[in-house]
Amino acid sequence: MTVHSGHEQIVWEGESRNVTARATGGRFTLHYRLTTHYLYFETGGIGLTKQEQVPLINVQDVDVSQTLLQKRQRIGNVLVHIVRSGGHRETAVLDSILEPSQVRDLINHTVHQVRIAAHQRQIDEARDLGTHRYEHTGQIPQTPGGHPHLAAAAGHLQPGPPVQQPNSLQATPAVQATTPEQVMALLKQLGELRDAGVVSPEEFEAKKKDLLDRL
Known part of the structure; x- marks a missing residue:
């Protein structure tokens, strides 16, 4: 068995209980081992041992297949659906395993x-x-989602001076209208400012009322 780094630990071990294994008296075995990183398939016979390992990160899904006879014997096949590099898909079978539903759930959890x-x-x-x-560059790093890591730059960013929002009425003419002609001229200027978006309609109406009250 190949030893892998990352503190690999055995989660479950089991053997096939199929007819061949029973008929040979254990001379031909199918042994399975689930670890925290891999699922191992070991085939053993007279003078022959073969081992295959599947990285758990490649496991797509796990199912159980049972015949009526297998259900009575509490055994079944665990179907492990795998996606290899390049998108190649295949299914590995844990043949005639005791309590297959529990093994399936354990593999899925791992x-x-x-x-x-x-x-x-x-x-x-x-x-x-x-x-x-x-x-190294002074650029605020980006996460995969595109948001900056503000924590990394928190000690380097200084707040800018507060921005004072101007009152739109400050942009209106400051002439004190005293005659009807001046009032009409001022109303015309206010209308132009309103049309330009400098003065809101509400502000225009309020200023208009104030000017007309002077007449």
Whole structure:
């Protein structure tokens, strides 16, 4: 068995209980091992041992297939659907396994944990890469979603001066109208400012009322 890094641990082990294994008295065996990283298939016979391993990250789904006889014997086939590199799909079979539904659930749970760990590693690598880039270029790093890592730049960004929003009425003419001619001229200017969007319709009406009250 190949030893893999990352503290690989055995989660489950089992053997096939098919007719061939029973008929040979155990001289021909199908042995299966689930670890925290791989699913191993071992075929053993007289002078022959073959082993295949499937990375759990490549496992797409797991099903159970049972005949009526297998159900009475509490055994069944566990079908492991795999997606290889390049998108090639295949199905590996754990043949005639005791309590197949429990084995299926255990494989699915372990695969789920592997995917969570892989996703977290991607997040950590992206964060580390972004921090490294900021330290060397001064550019705020971007996450895969496009949002800046503000935490990395928090100690370097300084708030700008507050921006004072002008009152639109400050842009209106400041002439004090005292005659009807001046009032009409001022109303015309206010209308032009309203049409240009400088003065809101509400402000125009309020100013218009104020000017007309002076007449």
